Structure formats: C-alpha cells, structure tokens
Amino acid sequence: ASQKGLGLNWERYEKQQPQDGFLRLGLSCPYGCMQGPCRIDPYGRGADRGICGLDRDAMAAASLLRLTLQGVMEAMHLHRSDHYGAEIAWTAPLDKKAAAVMEKFGGAPLSTREIIESAIMLSRPSATPEAIVRQSLRLAILGIGLAEADRKPENSSGFSDCRAGYGLLAGDAITIGIAGAIPEALVRALMEETAGSKNPEVRLISLGDWIPAGGVLLPIVCTSGEAETTFASGRFNLLLAGHGIDPGIPALCTKLKVPLVSSVDNPKAAAIIKQARAAFDRRTPASFTPDATLIGKGRLSLGAVDVETALQDGQSSKIALLGGADTLLQSLGHLPVELAKALRGENHAVASWGDAALWMVKADLPVGILEANEGPLTAVRVLAAKGKLSALKGICFTGLKDCRELAFALGLAALGLKVSVAVPLPLWGSEKVCTTLRENLAAAGGHLTHFDHPAKADEILNWFLRS
Ligand code: SF4
Structure with missing residues (x-):
C-alpha cells in the first residue's frame, strides 16, 4: 500500500499519537455547555476546576455517563426499540438477577425515560459524582434490558458455518467487498444473483463484519482492523458500503478507482453485479496472490x-x-x-x-x-x-x-x-x-x-x- 501511496489506518493511528490525554482520562468536560470547553490538568499544574466550578470527580463521572448514554442510544437503534417510555419487562432467567441489582441502583423500574433523565443530568453540572455514576449504571443495565427484550425465542436453534481468511481472495473471480450494516434483503438478493456463477465466479466477501443472510454467513476475509490493508490489495472489483463503515475504506475506493455503491441508495442486486463485472473486465493484475489454504473454519x-x-x-x-x-x-x-x-x-x-x-x-x-x-x-x-x-x-x-x-x-x-x-x-x-x-x-x-x-x-x- 505504501508503494502505491495509499495511507492506511496504521499511518493515521501513528500520526494521531499522542491522543488527547485529557479526554483519555475523563478530564475534558462532557457537559452540553456552551461556556467551555474546559479541561482539568491531571497533574495539578494547571486548572483544577472548570469555569463553572466543576471538579475532576464530577467531570470524570459525567464523561462515563456521556459515553454510556451514547451507548444505550446505539442499543436502542440496534434493538429497534423506538417505544419511548416503555418499561423494561425482564424475563427468565435474568429477571431475578435484574430485580436484585436494581434494588442497589435506586429501586425504581427501568424504562427508556432514563435516557432523557441522563441527558438532562448532562445539561448543566449539579449532580454529585456518586449520583452520576449510579445513573450510568442504571443506563448500562437498561442497555442489557433492551437486548433482552429483543432476544430470539427460547426454543430457537441453529448455527451458521463461517469461513475466514485471506485465502478467500485466491484465484480469479469478480470480488465484491461488503462492509458496514447492509440490509439483509439486499444481501439475500445478491446471493441469489451470484449463486452458481462460474467463469468468472462472483464472490461476496465481508471485510470484517459478520453479515447474516438466509441462515448463512458471508465469508469474512479479514478482521475490521485489517480491512483497509486487505482492500488495498487490489483484489476487489467493487465495494458495497453500509451504515457504520469507517470513511477510510470508501476513500481507498477513490484512490484505487474501484466502484463504490452505498446501501443507503437502495441499489438493485443486478446493477451492483453488472458494475462489478465491468470493473473486473478492465482490471489490472494485482500483485497480491493469496494462498488458497489460508481459510479458517468455525x-x-x-x-x-x-x-x-x-x-x-x-x-x-x-x-x-x-x-x-x-x-x-x-x-x-x-x-x-x-x-x-x-x-x-x-x-x-x-x-x-x-x-x-x-x-x-x-x-x-x-x-x-x-x-x-x-x-x-x-x-x-x-x-x-x-x-x-x-x-x-x-x-x-x-x-x-x-x-x-x-x-x-x-x-x-x-x-x-x-x-x-x-x-x-x-x-x-x-x-x-x-x-x-x-x-x-x-x-x-x-x-x-x-x-x-x-x-x-x-x-x-x-x-x-x-x-
Ligand atoms: S459545564 Fe462547567 S466545566 Fe464544563 S464546559 Fe461548562 S463551564 Fe466548563
């Protein structure tokens, strides 16, 4: 990649060092306040309070609450929990455990109202560090409760075979890299369109995401940390990008002149494959020749x-x-x-x-x-x-x-x-x-x-x- 002038996540990581030490310690103010930003010197040589008088304990506690709040909102999205105010109804086997621990964290039942209460707590600093930590824990348990409410039926069963490794890129094939959250219907349509394809075969390969479709998993060529390096190999003819993809991979598409299709544009499977085929037909030989045996199974x-x-x-x-x-x-x-x-x-x-x-x-x-x-x-x-x-x-x-x-x-x-x-x-x-x-x-x-x-x-x- 460096010979081709492609900057990858490794180089960007190095250029970012050292990362913000205040944020890393929880000492960069997380309140929704327009009078900052304030930071507190961890070594006591600079500011020991924010402009409003906030001290390091409340600032670090609020940092935890801010991150937990963001995490629970992400969980709401993942678990399609859009019923605001809904109380969490725990079911066996975690119901007794949840009831017992909630006694330790305020007693009141959990609902998605905790999210607004936490946001209000983070508008101006008045709560104690103890209260903020406790609210963080209530929110974190809410996140588990949302996952529990969305769980599969108890008697469901099944498994999916998975294959992973660079060996998936061996041989000559039209290769569509997939990264981020892709609607399952689109993945299924692509699988139907590509089933049994030969001379050349059309492959759908995940770049680090576990992508289910119709009871099977797409093969995964690498982990998420390796995705840019793998994509820079020149073995991909198209990238299908979904929500949550890091911007570094689409940027590589531009540099490598590989077509990019975003799932948010609601593309059709046949059109994606046609575009990948055209890119395959005008490909230049890739220098990376993976060993076909480098495939692990699980x-x-x-x-x-x-x-x-x-x-x-x-x-x-x-x-x-x-x-x-x-x-x-x-x-x-x-x-x-x-x-x-x-x-x-x-x-x-x-x-x-x-x-x-x-x-x-x-x-x-x-x-x-x-x-x-x-x-x-x-x-x-x-x-x-x-x-x-x-x-x-x-x-x-x-x-x-x-x-x-x-x-x-x-x-x-x-x-x-x-x-x-x-x-x-x-x-x-x-x-x-x-x-x-x-x-x-x-x-x-x-x-x-x-x-x-x-x-x-x-x-x-x-x-x-x-x-
Ligand atoms: S809440 Fe206080 S410490 Fe935080 S940015 Fe505002 S003034 Fe500064």
Missing part, C-alpha cells in the same frame, strides 16, 4: 442449545468468554489468540465473538463462536438458565469499538458478573470515580476490571485465573 452458535454446546470443551468445567473488536492500541490478534490458547491450556472452555473470534477462527482454534453483537449475553443467559453461572470465570472485552460495547460491558458488570476491558477507559482522571464505580458494582456482586494502559496477555490471564 461455527457460529445461534440458538440456546447450540450456545450451550459452544460453551463446552472436553472435560473443561470452567468457561472463559473472550471477545470484542480490534484495536490499534494492541498488536492485532495477539490478545485473543494467545489468551485463548493459554486458557484452554488451563482447562477452560473458551467462547468468543467479534474480531477476536475471527482471529481464533483464522488460527483454527477450537473455540465456541457467539453472535457478534450479543455474544457474552447469550452465553450468560444460557448459563443462568442451566444454573451454571458459577462455571463462568470471567468476560473479557479485548477491545471496544463503540459506546454500545462500553455500555454493554458496564451493564454485564452491573448485573453482578466479573468483567474486564483490556483497553483503557476514560476514568483514570478521578480516583473517586474509580472507587465509587467499584463499590457500586461490588454491592451488586459484580466487578469491572480496567487498566490505565493497554493490558498485556499475562495481566488478563492472571485476571481469569486468580482474581
């Missing part, structure tokens, strides 16, 4: 029975959930693969989701694979229903991509589970907020371990085995 478990199977590994009586998005703070794939190997060596069954699961599939590790958005929650639900939650030795998020995932991790901890996040959270600017959060979670029987640095594999392994 099985995504969807129904309760299949998830239960995914949580078993020989005689292992302990279960570790380890998943999440790529992050450029860490060497890609290192944490998921090394930890999965080490945990299996320590007699843990491992199940994963998201990019982390793709790394494990590519490494041919025999792990359970869970749905990308709800992975750990589906496992928790199955274990709770079987009375086997004590076998769960922890849930580790190896990376976070968006606020929904942060709220999800926080919500699982608030439900009384042992959770860790391997990337730093913007809380370290206030010891009081870290302590308040820890004490609130402990009262509900939960833990959220987080680090002030990108965690190393042995730190996470110790956390699973010894904390």
